[in-house]
Amino acid sequence: MDTMTHWHDRGDGSEVTDWNERLEARTLAPVRSTSTGYKVLIAVLSVIAAWGVYAWFFQLRDGLYVTGLRDRISWGLYISTFVFFIGISHAGTLISAILRVSNAGWRAPITRIAEFITVVALIGGASFIIVDMGRPERLLNVFLFGRWQSPIMWDVLAITTYIMSSVIYLYLPMIPDLALFRDRLADVPGRLAAVRHRLYSALAVGWKGTPGQHRALGKSITTMMILIIPIAVSVHTVVSWIFGMTLRPGWNSTVFGIFFVAGAIFSGVATLVIVLAILRKVYHLEEYITEKHFVYLGYFIGSFALIMIYFNIAEYLTTGYKLEEGEEFLFRQLFIEDFAWMYWFYLIGGLLLPGAIILYRRTRTITGVFIAAILVDLAMYIERYFIVVTGLRVPLLPYEPASYSPSWIEWSILASGLAGFALLIALFVKVFPIMAVWEIAEEHEARQLASGPNVLPAVGP
Amino acid sequence: MNRFIRSGVVATAVMGLLVLVARPALAETSLMVAAPGEALVGHTVPVTVTVSEDGMPVPDAVVVLSRKAAFAGVRGYMEVVRATTDEAGQVDLSYVQRAANSTVELRVEVVDGDVAPLGFVVTSVGEAEQIFEPDVGIDLPGLGGWILIALIAGIWLIILSTVLRLRSVSAQGDDESDDGGATIRKPRLMPYALPGIVGVIAVVLVTVLVRNPATHANLEGPGIGDRVTHSHLGETSSIVSPGLDATFSQRTDGAIEDGARRFFGLGCASCHGLDATSGVVGGDISGEVEDGFDEFLDEVRSGPKGMPAYPAEDFTDEELALVHAYLESLLSG
Numbered sequence: 001m002d003t004m005t006h007w008h009d010r011g012d013g014s015e016v017t018d019w020n021e022r023l024e025a026r027t028l029a030p031v032r033s034t035s036t037g038y039k040v041l042i043a044v045l046s047v048i049a050a051w052g053v054y055a056w057f058f059q060l061r062d063g064l065y066v067t068g069l070r071d072r073i074s075w076g077l078y079i080s081t082f083v084f085f086i087g088i089s090h091a092g093t094l095i096s097a098i099l100r101v102s103n104a105g106w107r108a109p110i111t112r113i114a115e116f117i118t119v120v121a122l123i124g125g126a127s128f129i130i131v132d133m134g135r136p137e138r139l140l141n142v143f144l145f146g147r148w149q150s151p152i153m154w155d156v157l158a159i160t161t162y163i164m165s166s167v168i169y170l171y172l173p174m175i176p177d178l179a180l181f182r183d184r185l186a187d188v189p190g191r192l193a194a195v196r197h198r199l200y201s202a203l204a205v206g207w208k209g210t211p212g213q214h215r216a217l218g219k220s221i222t223t224m225m226i227l228i229i230p231i232a233v234s235v236h237t238v239v240s241w242i243f244g245m246t247l248r249p250g251w252n253s254t255v256f257g258i259f260f261v262a263g264a265i266f267s268g269v270a271t272l273v274i275v276l277a278i279l280r281k282v283y284h285l286e287e288y289i290t291e292k293h294f295v296y297l298g299y300f301i302g303s304f305a306l307i308m309i310y311f312n313i314a315e316y317l318t319t320g321y322k323l324e325e326g327e328e329f330l331f332r333q334l335f336i337e338d339f340a341w342m343y344w345f346y347l348i349g350g351l352l353l354p355g356a357i358i359l360y361r362r363t364r365t366i367t368g369v370f371i372a373a374i375l376v377d378l379a380m381y382i383e384r385y386f387i388v389v390t391g392l393r394v395p396l397l398p399y400e401p402a403s404y405s406p407s408w409i410e411w412s413i414l415a416s417g418l419a420g421f422a423l424l425i426a427l428f429v430k431v432f433p434i435m436a437v438w439e440i441a442e443e444h445e446a447r448q449l450a451s452g453p454n455v456l457p458a459v460g461p
Numbered sequence: 462m463n464r465f466i467r468s469g470v471v472a473t474a475v476m477g478l479l480v481l482v483a484r485p486a487l488a489e490t491s492l493m494v495a496a497p498g499e500a501l502v503g504h505t506v507p508v509t510v511t512v513s514e515d516g517m518p519v520p521d522a523v524v525v526l527s528r529k530a531a532f533a534g535v536r537g538y539m540e541v542v543r544a545t546t547d548e549a550g551q552v553d554l555s556y557v558q559r560a561a562n563s564t565v566e567l568r569v570e571v572v573d574g575d576v577a578p579l580g581f582v583v584t585s586v587g588e589a590e591q592i593f594e595p596d597v598g599i600d601l602p603g604l605g606g607w608i609l610i611a612l613i614a615g616i617w618l619i620i621l622s623t624v625l626r627l628r629s630v631s632a633q634g635d636d637e638s639d640d641g642g643a644t645i646r647k648p649r650l651m652p653y654a655l656p657g658i659v660g661v662i663a664v665v666l667v668t669v670l671v672r673n674p675a676t677h678a679n680l681e682g683p684g685i686g687d688r689v690t691h692s693h694l695g696e697t698s699s700i701v702s703p704g705l706d707a708t709f710s711q712r713t714d715g716a717i718e719d720g721a722r723r724f725f726g727l728g729c730a731s732c733h734g735l736d737a738t739s740g741v742v743g744g745d746i747s748g749e750v751e752d753g754f755d756e757f758l759d760e761v762r763s764g765p766k767g768m769p770a771y772p773a774e775d776f777t778d779e780e781l782a783l784v785h786a787y788l789e790s791l792l793s794g
Binding site: 142143146148153157160161164165171172202205206208210213216217224227231325398 | 531532534606609610613616617619620622623624626627629630631633634650651652655658659662665666669670
């Protein structure tokens, strides 16, 4: 064993290996130093986010009249964005909880980022509900007069439960890493040193890594990882029921719950790929987040593309075969008229093409998976948009179909929401450990023990 | 005589000619429709059509009743019912008058018949009432919202249990204040703040569910969850639903008032109306009330004419006695 690890004294009496020290250094690097590029990024994102708040001010002052939303098409960009964000939030659950339950070793370096995407996306999604309200202060009425018979109430219950449990599920496995930050960052000078130390101390709840602490924390993590899977599935099912519980053509579907859950995982994994690729590049995490991770996530994207294609056939063939009056209108606008370019981009550019990129060995690279992920995210946003708008556009009474185009206010708030998403992730990596150091180390040890000293050169760089 | 005969022949010839000319006309199919000019919304309109030829009934003719309709820019006749005539040449084409406040334009025609379609109109009378209103949402018999409350409370208790373990983690870190040179502050905040936040949200969510008002068709008695009473004695009901369209105003003594509360709170008024006589779903029950309490009790327990039977677990005899007393005073006053 001595040949494979290089122990040395850290200077404070504790001994670490080179490998462990490098891992810690990589994880601590974003906190230790701030580049100019980072500051510029934060500034740009803040400006975009602030612009959205400025636009929201007009909406608060003058009402939803300033948007493109009217009586017939009363849901548009905001609700599409809400569904999109809630969809993205499935990244964390799927990667982290399902892979943890199935004990997939390769998950370790990417779980933290996935879990954080979940929390940020949920915050983003919930805020778009508030943005969609003409009178946001009436949100309180949901709690004062909410009735469990209403799907809106189911949404409130499911999303609240999901936000809370994702925050906990993000926090619990982070405790050992927070303790690491508490101990290793004590020497970093600066005005914020004291604040930072107090923050990490409070959040690390006195973690020292004793066996008893490991047992207690392990139990909590195990409970949460099992609990959070059904909660996550329920969240997107219930979001789909906001649509599915009505009699509108295009929404009146029994398959909507599963359809939305599959779409959520699909776009969630795609978002995870995009964020991972960027963070890997910026913070030089190539040693931990490898091509293998992208290829595995690519397999997820590929198989979910197939599932989504299947759902499209299942949904549109059953309704199209019967072709009720409203469905006929829906199909015309979706397949050949106003929204046709969106639908066909979604089907060809967002489902078939990413699937092909993953299937073809030569394009199944980091770049290939990254491009596929961008296509998927774009297509899935468009899908949410046309599901919301085309459903509402079908006239159920004898009147001319309405039209909807988002106003500059809506575009501004959308941009602000996406910028806010990026901003929160950028701030997170500045404050919290972006990788689960202890899980990576555990997995590394397990692999070394399994492979033995002779294979060592293949493990490290 | 000759002249008489001649004129007779001419007359016969003319008549014969007339018969020859008129014969197709006499043989033409004729259509007779018997239908009322007015109909109650939601009620069946009896339409009887007789098809005859030369005064003889035509059996096995296919007759179609359609109504004029317009939808999404398309106008035309929409088939309502189609049937075949019997031996007497008659067919029943009754339909349900669904459109409120309007005159329905109808048309009867014989399929493959050489008779022009016959049009007629039936005007709706009465208010735009919904004849049958299903409960909105999901109601699990006997469980109601409690299964959802139990689910939410259960999930949140599990979440709470996971964050409560932070206290155990924290307690094991407390005994030493120094680790690897860095001072560990005694962690006091997170192990208590996080369970606190979880607990507060859980209580809020469960409270929202528990406070959920019973729907008008929910037969749970008045209790902690009831915030919207259907009607207050002496006040105008703000809720208009089947049977609750009248203004109820009466001051009565305590026991009667108790019965009134139950009449509304248990949901009787939802079907039988505020005055127990005007209900759209359940109809007039003044007869059952007048028959005496035993008869009344029997009716509630057995559930006649499509009314659900309510066993003693739902309403006790005492409660029903109060309701009966109230209704008696109401109907006599």
